[in-house]
Amino acid sequence: MKRALQILLPVIILAIAGGITLYMIVFQKEAPRRQFQAPAKEVVVRPVNRQSYEIVLHSQGSVQARTTSTLIPEVRGRIVAIGSSFQEGSFFEEGEVLIEIDKSDYETELIVADAAYAQADLRLAEEQARSAQAKRDWERLNPDTPAGRLTLREPQLKQAAAAVASAQARVNNAKRNLERTLIRAPFAGRVLTKNVDVGQYVSTGNQMARVFAVDLAEVRLPLTATQYSYLNLPAIYRGENPTLAEGPAVQLSLEVAGETYRWGGRVSRAEGAVDTRSRQLFVVAQIRNPYGRTANERPPLKIGSFVEAEIIGKTVDDVFVIPRSLLRENSYVLLVDKSDGRDILRRRPVSIAWETDDVAVISEGLEDGDLLCLTQVPLALEEYPVRSVLESTAIAAADEAAAAPERRGPPPTAGGGGGGAGGAAGALLAAFPADKPLPAELKAKLDEAMAAAESGDRSKMRPVMAEIREWAEANGVELPAGRGR
Numbered sequence: 082m083k084r085a086l087q088i089l090l091p092v093i094i095l096a097i098a099g100g101i102t103l104y105m106i107v108f109q110k111e112a113p114r115r116q117f118q119a120p121a122k123e124v125v126v127r128p129v130n131r132q133s134y135e136i137v138l139h140s141q142g143s144v145q146a147r148t149t150s151t152l153i154p155e156v157r158g159r160i161v162a163i164g165s166s167f168q169e170g171s172f173f174e175e176g177e178v179l180i181e182i183d184k185s186d187y188e189t190e191l192i193v194a195d196a197a198y199a200q201a202d203l204r205l206a207e208e209q210a211r212s213a214q215a216k217r218d219w220e221r222l223n224p225d226t227p228a229g230r231l232t233l234r235e236p237q238l239k240q241a242a243a244a245v246a247s248a249q250a251r252v253n254n255a256k257r258n259l260e261r262t263l264i265r266a267p268f269a270g271r272v273l274t275k276n277v278d279v280g281q282y283v284s285t286g287n288q289m290a291r292v293f294a295v296d297l298a299e300v301r302l303p304l305t306a307t308q309y310s311y312l313n314l315p316a317i318y319r320g321e322n323p324t325l326a327e328g329p330a331v332q333l334s335l336e337v338a339g340e341t342y343r344w345g346g347r348v349s350r351a352e353g354a355v356d357t358r359s360r361q362l363f364v365v366a367q368i369r370n371p372y373g374r375t376a377n378e379r380p381p382l383k384i385g386s387f388v389e390a391e392i393i394g395k396t397v398d399d400v401f402v403i404p405r406s407l408l409r410e411n412s413y414v415l416l417v418d419k420s421d422g423r424d425i426l427r428r429r430p431v432s433i434a435w436e437t438d439d440v441a442v443i444s445e446g447l448e449d450g451d452l453l454c455l456t457q458v459p460l461a462l463e464e465y466p467v468r469s470v471l472e473s474t475a476i477a478a479a480d481e482a483a484a485a486p487e488r489r490g491p492p493p494t495a496g497g498g499g500g501g502a503g504g505a506a507g508a509l510l511a512a513f514p515a516d517k518p519l520p521a522e523l524k525a526k527l528d529e530a531m532a533a534a535e536s537g538d539r540s541k542m543r544p545v546m547a548e549i550r551e552w553a554e555a556n557g558v559e560l561p562a563g564r565g566r
Contacts, residue, residue, distance in 0.1 A: 121424070121466040121467050121468045122456075122458065122465075122466075122467050122468070122544075122547075122548075123456075123467070123468045123469075123470060123543065123544050123547035123548075124417065124426075124454050124455070124456035124458065124467045124468070124469055124470070124544060125454075125455045125456050125469075125470055125471075125472050125475045125541075125543060125544060126417050126452040126453060126454055126455060126469045126470065126471060126472065127452070127453050127455055127471070127472045128450055128451070128452060128453075128471075129401050129403065129447055129449070129450075129451050129452075129453050130401070130449050130450070131398075131399045131400065131401060131449055132400065132401070132402060133396055133397065133398045133399075133400075134396065134397050134400055134402050134435070134442050135393065135394070135395075135396045136311045136394035136395055136396070136397065136435055136442075137391050137392070137393060137394060138304060138308045138311065138312065138391070138392040138393075138394050139389070139390070139391060139392075139437075140302040140303060140304060140308075140389075140390045140392065141302070141387065141388065141389050141390060142300045142301045142302045142303070142387070142388065142390065143300065143301070143385060143386065143387050143388075144298050144299070144300055144368075144371070144382055144383065144384055144385060144386045144387075144388060145298070145299055145300070145301070145384060145385075146270075146293035146294055146295075146298060146299070146384050147294055147296070147297040147298065147299050147367065148268065148270075148293060148294035149273070149291065149292070149293045149294075150267060150268075150291070150292055150293070151288050151290070151291050152179070152180070152264060152288070152289045152290045152291070152292060153285070153286060153287065153288060153289065154180075154182065154261070154264065154283050154284070154285055154287060154289060155258075155261045155285055156182060156187065156258050156261045156262060156285065157182075157282075157283065157284040157285055158182040158183045158184075158186065158187075158262065158282070158283065159182065159183045159280065159281070159282045159283075160180055160181070160182055160183075160277060160278065160279055160280060160281050160282075160283060161181050161182065161183050161279065162180075162181040162279065163179065163180050163181070163278065163279055164177060164178050164179045164180070166179065166266075166272070167179040167180060167272060167275065167290070168272060168275065169272050169273070169274060169275050170271065170272060171271065171272050172269075172270070172271050172295065172372070173266045173269070173270060173271070173272070173292075174266065174269050175266055175267070175268050175269045176265050176266060177265065177266045178263050178264070178265055179264050179265065179266055179290070180263075180264035180277070180289060181262060181263055181264070182261075182262040182263075182264070182283065183262070184259055184262040187255065187258045187259040187262055188259060190255045190258065190259075191252070191255035191256060191259055193255075194248070194251040194252040194254070194255040195252055197248045197251060198245070198248035198249055198251070198252050200248070201241070201244040201245040201247070201248040202245050202248070204241045204244060204245075205238075205241040205242055205244070205245045207241075208234060208237050208238045208240075208241040209238060209241075211234050211237070212233055212234040212235065212237075212238050215228075215232055215233055215234055216228065216233050219232055219233070264289070266292070267292075268294045268296070269294065269295060269296060270292045270293050270294045270295050271292065271293060271295055271372070272290055272291075272292055273290075273291040273292060273293055273384075274290060274291045275289075275290045276288055276289055276290055277289045277290070293384065295370075295371065295372045296369070296370065297367050297368065297369055297370075297371075298367070298368045298371035298382055298384065299349075299365050299366065299367055299368075300331075300333065300346075300365070300366045300368070300388060300390065301352075301363045301364075301365055302331075302348075302363065302364050302365070302366055302390050302392065303356070303359065303361040303362070303363055304361060304362055304363070304364060304392075305360075305361055306360075306362070308394075309351075309362050309364075311394040311395045311397075311435070312329060312348070312364070312392065312394050312395070313328075313329050313394065313395055314328070314329065314348065314351055314364070317351075317353075327347065328347045328348035328349055328350075329347065329348045329392055329393050329394065330345065330346075330347060330392075330393045331345070331346045331347060331348055331366040331390055331391070331392050331393075332344075332345060332346075332390070332391045333345075333346060333366070333368065333382070333388045333389070333390050334388060334389045334390075334391075335382070335386055335387075335388045335389075337380055342379050342380060344368050344371070344379075344382055344388075345368075346366045346367055346368040346369070347366065347367060348364050348365070348366050348367075348392065349365050349366065349367045350364070350365050351363070351364045351365070352364070352365065364392075366390065366392075368382060371383075397434060397435070397442065397444075399444075400434055400442050400443060400444050401442070401443040401447045402440050402441075402442055402443075403440065403441055403443060403453060404439070404440060404441070404455075405436060405437065405438060405439055405440055405441045406457075407441075407453065407454070407455065408431075408433070408436070408441045409428075411433070412430055412431070413428045413429055413430045413431060413446075414428075414429055414431055414443075414446075414447075414453060414454075415427070415428060415429075415453075415454040415458065415461055416428075416429050416451050416452055416453060416454060417452040417454055417467060417469045418452075419452070419469070423466065424466065424467045424468055424469045425464045425465060425466055425467065426454065426458065426461050426462070426463070426464065426465040426467055427463060427464070428461075428463055429446055429447065429451070430446055431443045431445065431446030431447060432444050432445035432446055452469060454467075454469075455472060456541075456544050468547075470543055470544075474543075475542065475543040475544075478542065478543050478546075479534050479542035479543060482542060482546070513553075513558055514558070517556055517557075517558055519549065519552075520552070523545075523548060523549055523552060526545045526548070527545055527549065529541065529545075530542045530545040
C-alpha cells in the first residue's frame with residue numbers, strides 16, 4: 082500500500098497541475114490592448130484665392146552699340162591735323178571734323194577743272210552763235226526749203242553742250258574730293274579704336290578708326306520658348322515690318338563697386354531665328370542716352386557691360402500664387418480637408434502656369450477657399466490626421482509669445498536671457514529640468530523658428546511650440562503658462 086501510494090501520488094499531482102493549466106489556458110481572459118495613437122500634428126494653413134499675376138521674365142546679356150562704323154578715307158594723302166575729340170574714348174558730335182588730309186593736290190585739281198569748264202563753256206557759246214547764223218543764212222537763201230541738221234550745226238552744238246556737262250562734272254568731283262579731305266563724324270558718338278595719327282599717309286580703303294553711336298545702346302536678351310510666349314510682342318509675317326515704339330518695358334541692373342544701378346528701356350524687336358545651339362530666341366532691348374549724366378550721378382552704361390534684365394511680360398488672370406517650396410515633386414500640393422469633421426491632409430495635383438525661385442503660379446487644380454498647408458510635413462500620407470491653424474492665428478500667437486518676455490521682464494537663463502524672441506526661447510529652455518533636457522532636434526527647430534520670427538516670419542512658431550508641448554506632456558515636464566501653449 083505504501084508502495085502504491087508513492088507511485089500514484091506524483092501522478093495525481095501532475096494530473097491536477099495539468100488540469101489547472103488546461104483550465105487557465107482555455108478560460109483565460111485576454112488582457113485589454115491599449116491603442117496608442119500619435120497626437121495629430123499641428124500645421125499652419127492659408128486659404129487660397131484667385132488673383133492676377135504679372136509675369137516678369139529674367140534674362141541677361143552684354144551691352145552693345147546700336148551703330149558701329151569704321152572710318153575709311155575716300156581720298157589719299159598725308160594727314161596734316163586731327164581733331165581734339167579724335168582720341169580713344171573721346172566723345173564727338175555729328176559733323177565734327179576728326180581728321181584733316183592735305184588738300185593741296187585737290188585744290189589744284191579744282192582749279193584745272195574750273196579752267197576746262199570755262200573753255201568748254203566758251204566753245205558752247207561759239208557753236209550756239211554759229212548755229213544761229215547758219216539758220217538765218219539758210220532762211221534768206223532758201224525760204225521755202227527746210228534746213229538739214231548739218232546745215233544748222235546741230236551735231237556740233239550737241240557735242241559742245243556735252244563737253245560743258247563733262248567739264249561741270251569734273252568740277253563737282255574736284256569739289257567733292259576737296260571736301261573729303263575733312264573726315265567728319267557721321268553721327269554723335271565715341272571713338273572705340275584709333276589707327277592713324279598726324280603725318281601718316283593714307284589711301285582709300287585704309288581703316289583709320291572705329292566709332293560707335295551713343296544715342297542708343299542695345300542688349301540682346303535670350304529667352305526660352307516658354308518665356309517668349311509670355312512676352313507682349315506681335316507675331317511678324319511676310320510683308321509686315323511693324324515698329325515697336327512702346328514695346329515691353331525692361332529694367333537693366335548692373336553692379337558697380339558694390340552698388341547696383343538700374344536703367345529703364347524697351348524691347349524694340351525680336352530676332353528672326355532661333356539659336357540652333359541653345360534653342361533660345363533673342364529679343365533686343367534699347368536704352369536711350371546710355372552715356373548721359375543723371376541727377377543721381379549714375380555711371381554711364383558702357384558698351385560691353387554684362388547686365389541682368391527684368392522684362393515685364395503678360396498678366397495672367399484667375400490663378401493661384403503659392404510659395405514655390407510648397408510644390409511637391411513639381412506636381413502636387415498638400416491641402417487640409419475639413420469635410421468630414423476632422424482635419425486630414427490630401428494631395429492635390431496641380432497645373433503650373435509659371436514658376437520662379439520664390440513662387441509657383443497655379444492655373445488648375447485649386448479652388449477658392451482651399452486650405453493650403455504651409456508646414457513641411459515629411460512623408461505626408463493621404464488622409465494623414467492633423468490639427469490646422471490659420472496663418473493669421475499662428476502669427477498672432479507668435480507675436481504674443483515674443484512680446485510676453487518684454488511685458489514680464491527678461492527671464493533668468495544660463496546665458497543671461499533677453500527680450501523678444503530670444504527671451505521667449507530662453508524662458509522655454511529654462512523650464513526643462515536637467516534630467517529631462519529638450520532634445521537637440523526640437524531645440525534646433527525652436528532656434529530656427531525664433532530666428533524666422535525675429536525677421537518677421539512667425540508662421541513656423543506655432544507648429545514648433547506644439548511639438549515641444551507634446552514632447553513635454555509625454556515626458557511629464559510642466560511648461561510655464563504662455564510659453565508652451
